[in-house]
Amino acid sequence: MHCAIIEGGVAAKIQIADEIRKTQSLTISGDGTSLKNVHFESAFLTYTVLPADGDHSPSDPLAITNKLQLRAMPVLMVPNHMSQEQLNGWKYRFVEMADIYNWSPVGIDNPLSLDEILDKIKGMISDHANDQKHLATLFEKWKLDVDREARGRQAVMSMSAAEQLKFCLYAMELNLADVGGYANWEALSEAEKKHRSEEAYRQAIHELGEHHFASLTRGDQRWSNLFLWAGCGMHKEMNSVKWGARSMERFWSGSQVRELGAVAPIPLFNKENAAVIADEMASTSKTRAEQQTSHGGMKTTALAGAIFRNKYEKKGQQDNFQWFFTSVLGYMVQFPDTSNTRFGSHCDAASELLVHLTIFIEFLNLIRNAKDKGLFTHMELxxxxxxHDPSTLTELATLSLYSQAISHPYMGFVRGSASRNAMDLGSYHKAVVAHCKKLAANPELLLNLGSPSETTLDGGNWERPEAVYAVRCLYQEGKLPFLKDVLMAFFEGAVESWGRFMTEFAPGGRIDQATPEERKAAFVRLTNNHNEGRLGKWVTAKRKAPSLSLDVWNAKTMHKDNHTDEWLSSNTTPALDQFLAQEARLQDSTGTMCAQHARHVQEQHERVARNKERRRKAAVNRVACAEKLSAYTPTWTLLIGQHSVMTETSRRCFPGFTPHPGSMSCKFRPALRSLEWARMAGSWH
Structure with missing residues (x-):
């Protein structure tokens, strides 16, 4: 059974390579997570498959006719989440897949090369983290380098014997020039000579490839270099809520609040900080406790999620909560999962708290009075x-209204169809920003006057009308007196966020200048949910079966999710069946997972060595700076027009001034406390 599962994984890799060979273009996507302090990277390909007998030019993107396919690649265990390590993972996947395919009966007569794969990759989608943007840059550079080297090798193969000899002499000249002459070359070790020879040859090949690339038409050059990046739509919305919440927080500390007479939301101290605040003698600790403590709507929804739907089975009031609400409302209520990372959960939790505000308060009183001492836990309190705090309720109302006007319509759009291309959404995101600006300028549309067609992003109904009605009721009763101002601040922060996280659609950018055919060739889905879902499946599977190996899980899920059975039904042969069995047994006998575990341990040791060296250098630098600072005595010279004015001013402003007799200047030697002071003083001398 074990080998049979691995056979399915081998077949899935051959299937992907076979489909890549036939397709016009493809795009990549990926994401990462950690499980028990071990990093894992997911990867997917998106492409369309041409008919088996299709004969289309590789520069004609309109030739794509079949429906889009989403293909899962192996999840890899990696030492860290750095961009270079993620790029290494992509290299490993493509090289392994191409090797297996080229050895198989399917690909032995139609081999697939790495440069052919990379040439067809035209786009990428990921989240907006800096490491992902850097990965896109590294991947594009790798793609272009491989392309130029492939063109250079093709040019060498087309040369005559004399031309090839001349090319090798040119590479040798580059090598000798790099080391400074023949004498220096002879002084090198054999290993160093070999390494430098390979690098010089690769450099010469790359230059030859650049020369060949320059001879192409402008259209062919553009098609070869095409690589577009887009950010996940769900992360755009999530970041807009984060930035809106920050804008709310800045509002409470601004001058406008004092003018309005508003009071910031109450601080929600944890148990330790609450004890410090209650201690009248702890003045310094109080300041620290206040700085560390959060408040407001987002903190309230997080605490409520930990009580009403805790991610740990032994904590929280999940069952009591559901049974109580069923007894009151007649149906079960599931509190949004803010205890885990879920898109839109905090805004939905705010709506839930406001719609059933009195019932939540009643439930909290119930669980307090059901205890022997009749007391809240600190979190419940x-x-x-x-x-009961008007300012906190104001933030909850703001989160709820934003979700009804923007979040739910936007998430419904980006999740609604797998056939929409993220590269075509520049105008849509401009409409999102325009709608946010409209509501920021006229929040009364949400508070009193506006119908769903005027307030929602898509002009449709509210996702949860009772939440909007609950907010309007509280506002009209005067319980949320500063909601209008807070709502304006939130939408202004959201506008700033949308502008920051849609830079890929900027005028004059790559996507903006790409033709419709190029954007179609670089098709990516609107979200990166498929990668996040795949990683979630791995975490869940590992929790249920702790001894499950990653290789077996990859083989099982790739075979199922990629519909490899359908591909095998039209491509299987006795020779392929034999190859799958042999390759599966070979992979099973090589101990791949043991090698990965050993590599992980080795990387940890290398990280320890790097950290020790970094700390040692930092300590040496600190000692050197301290010695330099202690030996440094700067002199400030101030030139002033009149000596009497200078002396009087210096004595009043700088008691340390010592006037120089008979001079139009004075010197001052301050007690420096940092090297920056020393540098500043030295520059003022």
Whole structure:
């Protein structure tokens, strides 16, 4: 059974390579997570498959006719989440896949090369983290380098024997020039000579490839270099909520609040900080506790999620919560999963708290009075107090209204169809920004006057009308007196966020200048949910079966998710069946997972060595700076027009001044406390 599962994984890799060979273009996507302090990277390909008998030019993107395919690649265990390590993972996947395919009966007569794969990759989608943007840059550079080297090798193969000899002499000249002459070359070790010879030959090949690339038409050059990046739509919305929440926080600390007479949301101290605040003698600790403590709507929804739907089975009030609400409402209520990372959960939790505000307060009183001492836990007390605080309720109302006007329509759009291309959404995101600006300028549309067609992004109905009605009721009763101002601040922050996280659609950018055919060739889905879902499946599978190996899970899920059975039904042969069995047994006998575990341990040792060296250098630098600072005595010279004015001013402003007799200047030697002071003083001398 074990080998049979691995056979399915081998077949899935051959299937992907066979489809790549036939397709016009493809795009990549990936994401990462950690499980028990071990990093894992997911990867997917998106492409369309041409008919088996199709004969289309590789420069004609309109030739794509079949439906889009989403193909899962192996999840890899990696030492870290750095961009270079992620790029190494892509290299490993493509090289392994091409090797297996070229050895198989399917690909032995129609081999697939690495440069052919990379030439067809035209786009990428990921989240907006800096490491992902850097990965896109590294991947594009790798793609172009491989392309130029492939063109250079093709040019060498087309040369005559004399031309090839001349080319080798040119590479040798580059090598000798790099080391400074023949004498220096002879002084090198054999290993160093071999390494430098390979690098010089690769450099010469690359230059030859660049020369060949320059001879192509402008259209062929553009098609060869095409690589577009787009960010995940779900992360755009999530970041807009984060930035809106930050804008709300800045509002409470701004001058406008003092003019309005508003009061910031109550701080939700944890148990330790609450004890410090209650201690009248702890003045310094109080300041630290206040700085570390959060408040407001986002903190309230997080605490409420930990009580009403905790991610740990032994904590929280999940069952009591559901049974109580069923007894009151007649149906079960599931609190949004803010205890885990879920898109839109905090805004949905805000809506839930406001719609059933009195019932939540009643439930909190119930669980308090059901205890022997009749007391809240500290977390329960924080939530109870927050639900009675007008400013916290104002933030909850703002989160709820934003979700109804922007979040739910936007998430419904980006999740609604797998056939929409993220590269075509520049105008849509401009409409999102315009709608946010409209509501920021006229929040009364949400608070009093506006119908769903005027307030929602798509002009449709609210996702949860009762949440909007609950907010409007509280506002009209005067319980949320500063909601209008907070709502304006939130939407202004959201506008700033949308502009920051849609830079790929900027006027004059790559996507903006790409033709419709190029954007179609670089098709990516609107979200990166498929990668996040795949990683979630791996975490869940590992929790259920701790001894499950990654190789077996990859083989099983790739075979199922990629519909490899359908591909095998039209491509299987006795020779392929024999190859799958042999390759599966070979992979099973090589101990791949043991090698990965050993590599992980080795990387940890190397990381320890790097950290020790970094700390040693930092300590040496600190000692050197301290010695330099202690030996440094700067002199400031101030030239002033009149000596009497200078002396009087210096004595009043700088008691350390010592006037120089008979001079139009004075010197001052301050007690420097940092090297920056020393540098500043030296520059003022």
């Amino acid at each position: 924080n939530v109870y107090n927050a639900l």
